[in-house]
Amino acid sequence: MVVATLASLFLFSPNAKKESNEAISSVAKKENTSQEATDASKASEIKKKKEEEIQKLKEQLASLDSKVAESEKLVDKLKEETAVPKLDIEALRNNDLSSLKGTWRTASGKEFVINDSINESSEIYAIGYRDGQKVESTYELKVPKGQERPKSDTASFGIWPKGLMAGGAVLYAIPRGIVKSAGQYTDQSNTAEDRLVAGQSPSMFTEPENFYYRVKPDTSKLEEEEKNLAQLQAEREAIKTSLESKEKKNNN
Known part of the structure; x- marks a missing residue:
């Protein structure tokens, strides 16, 4: 009877309750910390993926800028070569x-x-x-x-x-x-x-x-290169628009 009473006193004493609450709180904190770490890791991966996508678009845009510039020079050269002068x-x-x-x-x-x-x-x-x-x-x-x-x-x-x-x-x-x-x-x-x-x-x-x-010069090569230039410019505009959109979302 005495032992049961002592056990009952021990189980329902303020110190026992405090230790129990602290144990529960500790477990909850560990779980929260673990979840936060998981969330942070996922967020980091998402951010890294977005940055990689943006970097890839920047590289594609730089490449297209170079190709467009080269194509524009060729078109100008072909226009000069095929220009038909007027009698002055x-x-x-x-x-x-x-x-x-x-x-x-x-x-x-x-x-x-x-x-x-x-x-x-x-x-x-x-x-x-x-x-x-x-x-x-x-x-x-x-x-x-x-x-x-x-x-x-x-x-x-x-x-x-x-x-x-x-x-x-x-x-x-x-x-x-x-x-x-x-x-x-x-x-x-x-x-x-x-x-x-x-x-x-x-x-x-x-x-x-x-x-x-x-006699008019053959302009088939010029026409072909003008089509190529138009396609490159369209591709560049699409990449540029996509890049601007992703950068805007990434900064928000």
């Missing part, structure tokens, strides 16, 4: 022949080839056909004294077979939009294009096959 009548009348450069061709395939050295050499390389045979020749171009006449819509030159004084003709450079006429003879060419025509009689204007039109 004022410059031609002042003996600057650079706007004549290029290949000019008639409907029947005859050609005038005028290279980059036209201002130094004043030579025109010509390809024609006689009796079905290809004939190649070189002409010298000379600016007539009357070239300085004001307010002319066209430019004219004398051309002779190189090394010869006979067999000359007049070469007219006619810009797009201009209709050339001489008395009763009216221009029958495609006036929407720059063109050249050479001959010894005004009747040459009435024969469409006499007119040489500038």
Whole structure:
């Protein structure tokens, strides 16, 4: 009876209750600490993953910036190479022949080839056909004294077979939009294009096959690269938008 009473007193004494509560509290603290550590670890992993994603996007953006810059340079280069110059009548009348450069061709395939050295050499390389045979020749171009006449819509030159004084003709450079006429003879060419025509009689204007039109360069490579550039720019914009969104969320 005495032992039971002592045990009862011990179990329900204030010290026993305190020790029991402390034990429970200690277990709870350990559990909370463990949960906090787990939560912190998960948060750290999530943060690390987000930072890795952001870093990856930054690297992709830097790579695309470089590719876009390279593509833009190539497009500019190809545009320059395939640019079709317009006849500059004022410059031609002042003996600057650079706007004549290029290949000019008639409907029947005859050609005038005028290279980059036209201002130094004043030579025109010509390809024609006689009796079905290809004939190649070189002409010298000379600016007539009357070239300085004001307010002319066209430019004219004398051309002779190189090394010869006979067999000359007049070469007219006619810009797009201009209709050339001489008395009763009216221009029958495609006036929407720059063109050249050479001959010894005004009747040459009435024969469409006499007119040489500038041969347009092949722009397929330029068009392909422009499409590639547009795709790269779209990809870069998508990556940039995604990066900005993730950085904004990561900072909140």
